[in-house]
Amino acid sequence: MESNGFSSPRNDSFPAGLRVLVVDDDPTWLKILEKMLKKCSYEVTTCGLARDALNLLRERKGGYDIVISDVYMPDMDGFKLLEQVGLEMDLPVIMMSVDGETSRVMKGVQHGACDYLLKPIRMKELRNIWQHVFRKKIHEVRDIENLEGVQNFQMTRNGSDQYEDGHVLCGEDLTSIKKRKDIESKHDEKDTGDYTSTKKARVVWSVDLHQKFVKAVNQIGFDTTSLSCFDGAMTSSVCLAEVGPKKILDMMNVPWLTRENVASHLQKYRLYLSRLQKENDSKNPAGGIRQSDSPLRDSAGSFGSRNSINLLPSDVSNGSYRFSGSSLVVHNEDLRSHDSDQKRLVSTPLAEPKRTLTVDVPNPCIPRSSQMEFGHPLAPPQSELDFGAFDSTFPTKYPWCGIPEIQPKKKHDPLHLNGGFSHPPLPGQKQHTRVHCPQPAPAISCALSLTERETGFPVKVKPSYNEYRSNANHVSSKDSAVDSIPFQTKTNMANHQPVEPISRSTSSTDNQGMNMNCITELESSRKNINLGMPLFTTLEEDLQVCWIPADCYTNPGLQNIEISELFDRGLIKDETVHLNDELRFDYEFYDPTEYSLIDQSMFIA
Amino acid sequence: MERNQLRRQVALTRQSLFDQGFLDDQFIQLEDLQDDANPNFVEEVVTLYYRDSARLINNIEKALSVYNFLSFPSLLDFLVQQHFYIGAKKVKAECTLFREYCRAGNGEGCTRTFQQIKKEYATLKGKLEAYFQVLFHLMLPLSSLISQ
Numbered sequence: 145m146e147s148n149g150f151s152s153p154r155n156d157s158f159p160a161g162l163r164v165l166v167v168d169d170d171p172t173w174l175k176i177l178e179k180m181l182k183k184c185s186y187e188v189t190t191c192g193l194a195r196d197a198l199n200l201l202r203e204r205k206g207g208y209d210i211v212i213s214d215v216y217m218p219d220m221d222g223f224k225l226l227e228q229v230g231l232e233m234d235l236p237v238i239m240m241s242v243d244g245e246t247s248r249v250m251k252g253v254q255h256g257a258c259d260y261l262l263k264p265i266r267m268k269e270l271r272n273i274w275q276h277v278f279r280k281k282i283h284e285v286r287d288i289e290n291l292e293g294v295q296n297f298q299m300t301r302n303g304s305d306q307y308e309d310g311h312v313l314c315g316e317d318l319t320s321i322k323k324r325k326d327i328e329s330k331h332d333e334k335d336t337g338d339y340t341s342t343k344k345a346r347v348v349w350s351v352d353l354h355q356k357f358v359k360a361v362n363q364i365g366f367d368t369t370s371l372s373c374f375d376g377a378m379t380s381s382v383c384l385a386e387v388g389p390k391k392i393l394d395m396m397n398v399p400w401l402t403r404e405n406v407a408s409h410l411q412k413y414r415l416y417l418s419r420l421q422k423e424n425d426s427k428n429p430a431g432g433i434r435q436s437d438s439p440l441r442d443s444a445g446s447f448g449s450r451n452s453i454n455l456l457p458s459d460v461s462n463g464s465y466r467f468s469g470s471s472l473v474v475h476n477e478d479l480r481s482h483d484s485d486q487k488r489l490v491s492t493p494l495a496e497p498k499r500t501l502t503v504d505v506p507n508p509c510i511p512r513s514s515q516m517e518f519g520h521p522l523a524p525p526q527s528e529l530d531f532g533a534f535d536s537t538f539p540t541k542y543p544w545c546g547i548p549e550i551q552p553k554k555k556h557d558p559l560h561l562n563g564g565f566s567h568p569p570l571p572g573q574k575q576h577t578r579v580h581c582p583q584p585a586p587a588i589s590c591a592l593s594l595t596e597r598e599t600g601f602p603v604k605v606k607p608s609y610n611e612y613r614s615n616a617n618h619v620s621s622k623d624s625a626v627d628s629i630p631f632q633t634k635t636n637m638a639n640h641q642p643v644e645p646i647s648r649s650t651s652s653t654d655n656q657g658m659n660m661n662c663i664t665e666l667e668s669s670r671k672n673i674n675l676g677m678p679l680f681t682t683l684e685e686d687l688q689v690c691w692i693p694a695d696c697y698t699n700p701g702l703q704n705i706e707i708s709e710l711f712d713r714g715l716i717k718d719e720t721v722h723l724n725d726e727l728r729f730d731y732e733f734y735d736p737t738e739y740s741l742i743d744q745s746m747f748i749a
Numbered sequence: 750m751e752r753n754q755l756r757r758q759v760a761l762t763r764q765s766l767f768d769q770g771f772l773d774d775q776f777i778q779l780e781d782l783q784d785d786a787n788p789n790f791v792e793e794v795v796t797l798y799y800r801d802s803a804r805l806i807n808n809i810e811k812a813l814s815v816y817n818f819l820s821f822p823s824l825l826d827f828l829v830q831q832h833f834y835i836g837a838k839k840v841k842a843e844c845t846l847f848r849e850y851c852r853a854g855n856g857e858g859c860t861r862t863f864q865q866i867k868k869e870y871a872t873l874k875g876k877l878e879a880y881f882q883v884l885f886h887l888m889l890p891l892s893s894l895i896s897q
Contacts, residue, residue: 172797172834179782179790264775264834267782 159274160185163207167197167225168214168240173263177212177270184271194220201233208235209277212261215241215248223255230256236276240265290400291348294356347405353398357409360395755887762880771873775836792881798835799874806867813863839869 164186168174174190181188189208191197194217201208211229215222226237236259239252244262252260258276261269349357389407396406766772776791783790832841843866850858 170801172794172801175797176779176782176794176834179787182786183782183784264778264836267778 158278162186162274162277163189163209164273165189165191165197165200165208165211166213167191167194167211167217167222169193169217170214173214177265180265180267180270183267193217194222194225197225198228198232201229201235205233208233210236210238210273212238212240212273215239215243215252223251226252226255226257236280238273238276287348291350291353293400294350294353294398347401347409349409353396353401354409356396356398357392357406357413360392361410361413363395364391752887755883759880759883759887762876762883766876766880770838771876773836773838775834777836779835792884795835795877795881798832798837802832802840802870806870809863810867813860837870837873840866840873843869 162184164181166174166177166181166188168177168190169192171192174192178188178190189200191200194213197211197213201211213222213225213229217225222239222241226239229235229237237257238259238261239257240261240263241248242263244260249260258280259273347353389403389410392410393401393403393406766776779791779794787793832838832844843862847859847862847866850862
């Protein structure tokens with residue numbers, strides 16, 4: 145078994161000492177492979193079962209560099225294991241099989257395998273597996289460096305608190321940022337298009353970067369043109385058409401950013417604004433626009449908060465949800481326009497029944513609380529908002545907050561939110577909490593319904609904004625919300641989307657009545673959340689935040705909505721299909737019939 | 750001198766295994782893996798192979814007797830994998846043929862091929878055992894020398 149710790153010599157004599165975990169049900173082959181890997185000077189750990197492998201990986205976070213797994217295993221389909229590893233641990237996974245049929249290989253790649261080897265494997269093939277590890281590290285480092293560069297630039301340009309905060313946040317723990325970036329929208333990827341692919345270099349839309357973006361957009365004339373456009377969800381997009389990504393890119397003056405990155409970000413931003421505008425119908429549009437800044441800042445703040453959240457040593461304690469940090473962070477940004485924000489928060493619940501399901505991800509911050517110990521990196525002047533109240537009360541009142549553990553999304557970074565407040569967090573799941581804490585943390589209603597799925601899919605906790613957002617007496621309402629609404633967490637497996645943890649608040653055990661209740665409140669709370677999270681517009685857009693397999697929820701109605709949204713979205717389409725697959729076969733269950741059929745077709749001389 | 754003779758014998762036996770098509774490159778790969786840390790690596794693997802293959806062949810035989818063709822593919826897969834690992838060429842070929850017959854639903858072909866599989870497997874096992882015996886003897890003088 146693995147004997148060395150993290151300080152393996154591999155850094156010095158890379159790739160020697162590469163820590164490999166091999167999973168295969170065939171003991172003979174395991175023996176051979178182990179020997180071969182040892183000959184390559186790798187450190188090998190072998191496992192006969194997928195379950196054991198997952199346990200090992202969870203127990204020793206960071207204890208392995210790469211996983212090699214067979215496709216066919218008795219207790220779990222190799223592809224499922226592949227996904228799990230990608231989601232939870234973000235490690236490169238190599239599939240191997242006697243079956244080299246193209247469709248199988250393709251499936252492997254789709255599920256995120258970084259390579260597919262045919263048995264019997266030659267030594268020379270094994271000698272090269274280190275490149276997958278190396279490549280991944282490079283991408284991560286590059287992203288972090290980019291982020292740093294951007295932040296530094298921002299710092300010099302701006303001495304605003306925001307930037308400082310963002311800088312503080314980002315500087316603290318780049319790894320969490322890096323993890324967060326995994327959640328970032330795939331739209332940000334230059335070569336996006338394959339949402340099922342894993343581990344791409346992603347653009348991290350940090351607080352600072354987003355600020356630059358917003359500035360650029362505003363300068364280009366966004367505010368004037370969009371004002372008139374904010375009368376519908378779609379019109380905003382149209383109006384912003386004049387604000388081209390190219391222009392924005394030029395204005396932002398960020399060398400490493402591409403037009404595509406900006407374009408996808410802009411798209412999200414548009415949706416966010418349109419949503420915002422709908423809520424602000426009664427408000428002064430200019431104010432609204434200006435507000436857009438703050439919400440953007442919120443998002444920036446959210447980045448910050450997100451960062452902070454991630455950064456904060458996660459206490460992935462299951463129960464203690466220290467929410468305050470996130471709310472603090474969020475507030476920082478918001479404070480400027482608190483009044484308006486606040487009003488917005490309280491305003492119009494979005495009348496999108498379908499949308500209820502998607503509680504903004506940002507809000508899931510709360511669920512993510514497990515990681516979130518926000519050590520209050522930022523001292524948000526919460527005074528203006530109830531957030532203060534929220535903040536202070538949150539940790540105490542919402543024990544459930546700490547429950548969900550958010551797993552950083554690997555390829556897809558699903559969030560693993562541990563079960564509801566009454567459930568202990570899933571072991572080993574707490575990785576980094578990529579808490580995309582929705583900025584308006586307070587907006588996040590406590591009503592998180594968490595139901596852990598045993599499937600091990602990352603669970604998205606959707607806080608139901610039930611009363612929370614509503615008003616000044618947030619605290620009290622929260623309490624009731626918390627008490628009354630069971631939490632149901634959905635695991636989000638979706639890989640493709642920037643995984644913003646989607647929390648669904650649906651009452652698990654409760655009935656429809658509750659759900660409806662939640663729904664309406666979710667809507668409004670969602671709106672609130674939206675304020676702060678323009679970036680998460682993807683979630684908003686589709687409400688599909690829940691990439692949850694259909695059967696995840698006990699509430700069929702909600703599920704249906706979700707599913708339809710998912711399909712509409714198209715993004716998760718593959719995922720959904722895949723999920724359905726899992727549902728059908730109960731991801732752990734290896735269907736021999738299917739296997740045998742495959743065998744027949746594949747095995748040729 | 751004795752040792753030289755032994756060495757020659759080992760080499761010849763080994764070569765014949767290849768020449769007669771019992772073993773292929775994969776076996777050489779296995780041999781490459783053997784080193785001072787695992788001096789008996791090849792033999793260990795082959796022993797594992799005997800164990801697993803025997804079990805699989807038994808299962809297939811049972812399935813054949815009840816004409817349970819459905820379970821064949823997976824069983825066969827495992828069996829073939831085994832042969833892959835050690836490079837058991839002939840047995841592998843028979844297994845492949847067997848699979849074809851299964852797929853075609855050719856019951857008679859299946860039975861016939863399966864008998865072939867068993868025969869080839871037994872032959873290979875015998876040959877490998879003989880080979881390892883000679884190898885063992887080759888090692889003997891060395892160990893006895895060391896002990897002295």
